[in-house]
Amino acid sequence: MGQNFVERIVQQYAVGLEEGQQVRSGDYIFIRPAHVMTHDNTGAVMGKFKAIGAKKMANPRQPVFALDHNIQDTSEKNLEKYRSIETFAKEMGVDFYPAGRGIGHQIMCEEGYALPGTMVVASDSHSNMYGGLGCLGTPVVRTDAAGIWATGQTWWNIPPVAKVELYGKLRPGVTGKDVIITLCGLFNKDEVLNHAIEFTGDGVPSLNIDQRLTIANMTTEWGALAGIFPVDDVTIDWLRNRAKIIAERGLQGIPSDADGNGENPRLNEKLIKKLEEDIPEADPDAFYAKELVLDLSTVRPHVSGPDHVKVMTGVTGIEKQNIRIHKAYLVSCVNSRVEDLAEAAAVVRGKKVAPGVEFYVAAASSEVEEESKRRGDWQTLIKAGAIPLPSGCGPCIGMGKGLLQPGEVGISATNRNFKGRMGSREAKAYLASPAVVAASAIAGKIAAQKKYDSVKPVKSITVNEKATAEKQKVKLLKGMPAVIEGELIFCWQDNLNTDGIFPGKYTYIDDFTPEQQAEVVMENYDPNFTKIVRKGDILVGGVNFGTGSSREQAATALKYRGIQLVAAASFSETYKRNALNNGFLTLEAPELVADLKKRFGAKELTVRTGVTVRIDFESAVLRADDINYPISPVGPTAQELILAGGLEQWIKKRI
Numbered sequence: 001m002g003q004n005f006v007e008r009i010v011q012q013y014a015v016g017l018e019e020g021q022q023v024r025s026g027d028y029i030f031i032r033p034a035h036v037m038t039h040d041n042t043g044a045v046m047g048k049f050k051a052i053g054a055k056k057m058a059n060p061r062q063p064v065f066a067l068d069h070n071i072q073d074t075s076e077k078n079l080e081k082y083r084s085i086e087t088f089a090k091e092m093g094v095d096f097y098p099a100g101r102g103i104g105h106q107i108m109c110e111e112g113y114a115l116p117g118t119m120v121v122a123s124d125s126h127s128n129m130y131g132g133l134g135c136l137g138t139p140v141v142r143t144d145a146a147g148i149w150a151t152g153q154t155w156w157n158i159p160p161v162a163k164v165e166l167y168g169k170l171r172p173g174v175t176g177k178d179v180i181i182t183l184c185g186l187f188n189k190d191e192v193l194n195h196a197i198e199f200t201g202d203g204v205p206s207l208n209i210d211q212r213l214t215i216a217n218m219t220t221e222w223g224a225l226a227g228i229f230p231v232d233d234v235t236i237d238w239l240r241n242r243a244k245i246i247a248e249r250g251l252q253g254i255p256s257d258a259d260g261n262g263e264n265p266r267l268n269e270k271l272i273k274k275l276e277e278d279i280p281e282a283d284p285d286a287f288y289a290k291e292l293v294l295d296l297s298t299v300r301p302h303v304s305g306p307d308h309v310k311v312m313t314g315v316t317g318i319e320k321q322n323i324r325i326h327k328a329y330l331v332s333c334v335n336s337r338v339e340d341l342a343e344a345a346a347v348v349r350g351k352k353v354a355p356g357v358e359f360y361v362a363a364a365s366s367e368v369e370e371e372s373k374r375r376g377d378w379q380t381l382i383k384a385g386a387i388p389l390p391s392g393c394g395p396c397i398g399m400g401k402g403l404l405q406p407g408e409v410g411i412s413a414t415n416r417n418f419k420g421r422m423g424s425r426e427a428k429a430y431l432a433s434p435a436v437v438a439a440s441a442i443a444g445k446i447a448a449q450k451k452y453d454s455v456k457p458v459k460s461i462t463v464n465e466k467a468t469a470e471k472q473k474v475k476l477l478k479g480m481p482a483v484i485e486g487e488l489i490f491c492w493q494d495n496l497n498t499d500g501i502f503p504g505k506y507t508y509i510d511d512f513t514p515e516q517q518a519e520v521v522m523e524n525y526d527p528n529f530t531k532i533v534r535k536g537d538i539l540v541g542g543v544n545f546g547t548g549s550s551r552e553q554a555a556t557a558l559k560y561r562g563i564q565l566v567a568a569a570s571f572s573e574t575y576k577r578n579a580l581n582n583g584f585l586t587l588e589a590p591e592l593v594a595d596l597k598k599r600f601g602a603k604e605l606t607v608r609t610g611v612t613v614r615i616d617f618e619s620a621v622l623r624a625d626d627i628n629y630p631i632s633p634v635g636p637t638a639q640e641l642i643l644a645g646g647l648e649q650w651i652k653k654r655i
Contacts, residue, residue: 002283004161005228006196009136009280013119015153025160025289028637032153035062035113037122038145039104040069042085043510045123048146052652058152060093063145064113064253066104067097070508071392072400081510095253102365102391105129105333109213110242110367111253112267116231117280121148125550125574126333126415128220131197131228132213134235134280138196138226139550139574143581143647150655154647155637159225159573160289162195166203168297173450175343176211177335177413177433179294180218181302185312186459187292193223193544194573195289198282203296204230209238210339217334218415221309223544225573231279236272243267245367288464295458301436301448305417306409306428308495315436315448323430326408328359328441329422330381331389332396335413335434336364338371344438345377347449353385354444360402362389384442395422398504404429411446413437418499418548420524474618477639485614486538486564488624490596490607491525496541497548498575500525502557504549512553514560521557526605533606535562538613542568542593545586546575555579565615567622567631569593580638583646587615588632589622595629 003011007023014029023029038045042065057063067082082099089096097107105126108114116134121127123145130137144154170179197219199212207215212229219227229235246264301315330336330344341363353359361381363369369391372378382388387402394400396414404410404423410430412422417429430446439449476482493500503524506512522529533539539558545568546554555578558566565585579586600607613624620633634642644650 001287002285004286004288005198005230005280005282006136006161006226007158007286008282009117009119010156010158023158025158027158028635029156029158030153031119031156033062033121033148034115034118035064035108035120036140036145036148037064037066037104037108037113037120037124037127039066039124040508041123041142043081045142045145045149046085046088047510048143048648049149052146052150052648052655054146054150054655057092057094057149062152063094063149064104064108065089065094065096066101066107067099068103068392069397070399071099071390072394097253099392100366100390102363102367103333103393105217106337106364106368109133110365112242112246112264115267115271116235116239116275123550125220125548126217128224128227129213129217129333131216131219131226132209133238134229134231136226136228137216141550141552141574141578141581143552144577147647147651150651157573159194159196161198162192162290162292163198163200163288165201165291165293166199166207166296167201167293168203168295169206170296170299173435173452174299174301175433175435176207176214178299178301179211179296180215180222181304181312181431182299182457183294184218184222184304184310185302186294186457187222187461188310190223190544190570191290191292191461192219193570195224196226197224197228198288199227199229205232205234206296208234208339210337213337214334221415223547223572230281231275236276239267239272240269243269243272290464291462293460298455298458300452300455301433303411303436303446304431306430307417307419309417309431314454315432316452316454319447321446323409323446325357325411325440325445327402327404327410328357328437329395329402329410329412329414330386330434330437331360331362331394331412332414333364333393334415336362336368338368338375340413340434341368341372341377341381342375344434345380347435347438348384348386348442349380351384351442353441357441357444358402359386359441360389360395361386362394363391366391386441398422411437411440416548418497421499421504425524474620474633474635476618477643479643480617480639482618483614483616484564485612486536487534488596488609488611488613489533489537489539490600490609491522491539491541491605492597492600492602492607493525493605494542494569495544495547496525498546498551498554499548501546501554502551504551507551507553514556517553517557518560518562521561522606529606530561532608533561533563537563539563539566540568540589540593540596541566542597543570545571547572550574550578552578552582555584556582559584567592580641581647583642583644583649585634585642587622587634589629592622592624592629595627
C-alpha cells in the first residue's frame with residue numbers, strides 16, 4: 001500500500017527511522033520540521049527554553065518569531081516584553097517580524113517559509129493554514145517549540161487521513177469561507193476530528209490561493225489537525241508572483257549577519273523550477289480513513305453560530321430573522337487578505353455603516369494593507385465608516401479595541417465564535433464571509449450582499465475501516481503506577497473549548513502563576529467549578545474535550561488545581577499534546593462518558609458524582625460501579641513523558 005500526501009511529507013521530516021521504514025497513520029515518531037513559528041507566546045517559550053538549560057538554537061534558520069496577538073497593548077510591560085523577544089531573536093540569529101508587520105501565519109506564507117511539500121509547525125492552532133500552499137502545517141505547543149529550538153525536533157503522532165473531494169465550481173459571490181462553513185455544518189458529528197485532511201477533486205483548480213488558505217485555516221475549527229491542498233499550477237503561479245515581489249522589495253526577516261547575496265534563500269526561481277520538476281503528491285493506492293465529497297456548485301453563503309462553528313444557517317434564511325448587530329469584524333488570519341478586503345469594499349462602496357454599528361477592519365499583514373490601499377479598497381472601507389485596526393489578531397482573540405460587550409451581537413469574518421472569545425460571555429458572535437459581514441454592517445443586521453436561491457448542498461461520506469489488532473497487556477515502565485483511584489467529577493459538555501477551560505484574557509500574561517491558573521480554571525465554562533472540585537479528583541469530559549486554541553494552560557491549570565487526570569469520550573489532539581508535554585495524563589473512555597450522560601444528564605455544568613474509580617494501566621481498564629470500561633492504552637512513549645514530568649524535563653535530561 002502506498003502513502004498518502006501527508007505520509008509522504010512526514011517521511012521526509014521524520015528522524016530516527018529504521019532502514020526502509022515507511023511511516024503510517026498512527027505511528028509515534030520524531031520529526032524535524034522545516035520551520036517553527038511562535039508569536040507573542042515567544043516570551044513564554046523563551047522561559048521554557050532557558051529552564052531546560054539550552055544556550056543556543058539547534059538551527060537558527062528553523063524558528064520564526066512574529067509579534068501579532070496583543071499589538072494594541074502599548075503598556076510599558078507589553079512593550080518591554082516585545083523588546084525582550086526582539087533582543088533574544090538578534091542574540092540567537094532568528095528571523096524576527098515586529099508588531100505591525102502582520103499575523104504570523106500570513107507572514108509564513110508571504111515570506112516563503114510555508115513551501116509546498118514541506119512540514120512546518122507553529123505554536124498556534126491555525127498553522128493548518130499553510131496547507132493552502134500544499135505545505136503540511138500543524139500545531140505544536142509551547143513546550144514543543146522550546147524543544148525544537150534546543151534540539152531541532154519533537155514528537156508527533158501521525159493522525160488518520162481523510163480525503164475531501166471537491167468537484168464543480170463555486171457560484172459568483174460564493175467564497176472559500178462559505179465552503180469551510182458548509183463543511184463544518186454538514187459534517188458536524190466529529191467526522192474529521194483529529195484527522196489530517198487532503199483536499200482533492202476537479203473543483204480544486206478553480207479555487208485561488210486566498211480561498212485555499214481560508215479553507216485550510218478553518219479545518220482547525222472542523223476538528224482537524226491539518227488540511228492540505230494539492231500542488232498545482234495555481235500554487236506555482238502564486239509562488240512565482242511572491243518571489244517576484246520579494247525580489248523587488250528586498251529581504252525581510254533575515255538577520256543582518258546571515259549568509260547570502262541578497263537572493264531570498266527560502267523562495268526563488270531555482271527552487272520553484274525544482275518543485276515543478278517533482279510535484280509532491282499521494283500514491284495512487286494510498287489509504288484514507290474516510291472519503292468525503294462536496295459539490296461546490298451547491299454551496300451558498302452561510303452564517304455560522306452563534307457560539308458554535310458547527311451550527312450553520314443559510315444567509316437567506318437567517319436574514320429573515322432580523323438579527324440586529326452591534327459590531328462587525330473583518331479581521332484575522334482567515335479572512336483579511338487582499339481579496340477579502342476587495343469583496344467587502346465592493347459591498348460597501350457608496351454606502352455607510354448603519355447607525356449603532358461598529359465595523360472593525362484589520363489587514364492580515366502590512367503588505368496586504370498596502371496593496372489594498374493601492375487598489376483603493378482600504379479607502380472605500382474607511383469612507384463607509386469602518387474603523388481601522390493595526391495588522392494583527394486583536395478582537396479575534398479578545399484583545400484590544402472593539403470587543404463584544406454583554407448583550408451585544410457581532411458578526412465576524414474570523415475563524416472562531418466561541419462564547420467569551422471575542423469579549424463578554426453574555427454576547428453572541430456569528431461567523432460569515434467578508435461580503436456578508438460587510439453587508440451586515442451596512443444593513444445593521446445579519447444580511448446578504450445579494451439574493452441567493454436555496455439549494456441543499458450535495459455531499460457524501462465513506463468510512464474505510466482497517467482491521468483492529470488484538471488487545472494486549474500494556475508494558476509498564478519502571479516507576480509507572482499500575483493503578484490509581486479517585487472520585488469522578490463530570491463536566492458533560494461536548495466540544496468544551498480551551499477558552500472555556502482557560503480564558504483567553506489570561507493567556508499572554510507570562511508571569512501568571514500556577515496558583516493563579518488554578519483559581520481561574522474553567523471560569524468561562526462554570527464559574528463554580530473551583531468550588532466543587534477537590535485535589536485528587538478525576539475529571540470526565542465529553543466529546544472533543546479541549547478543542548480550540550493551542551494554549552497549554554488549559555491543561556496545566558487543571559493539573560495545578562489538583563486534578564489527577566482527564567478522561568473524555570475524545571480529545572482535541574492539540575489538547576492531548578499539551579497535557580502530555582506537561583506530564584498530565586488524558587484517557588479516552590467513550591463508553592464511560594455515555595453512561596455518565598445517561599445517569600446525570602445536563603442540568604448541572606459540573607457534577608460531583610460520588611463515584612470512585614480504579615484505573616488499571618496494564619489492562620487499560622477503568623472500573624466504576626462494578627463496570628469495566630476500556631480506556632486508551634498508555635504506551636511507553638507517553639509513560640516516559642509522564643514519568644519525566646513532561647517534555648521539558650525529558651529534553652533537559654538529553655541536552
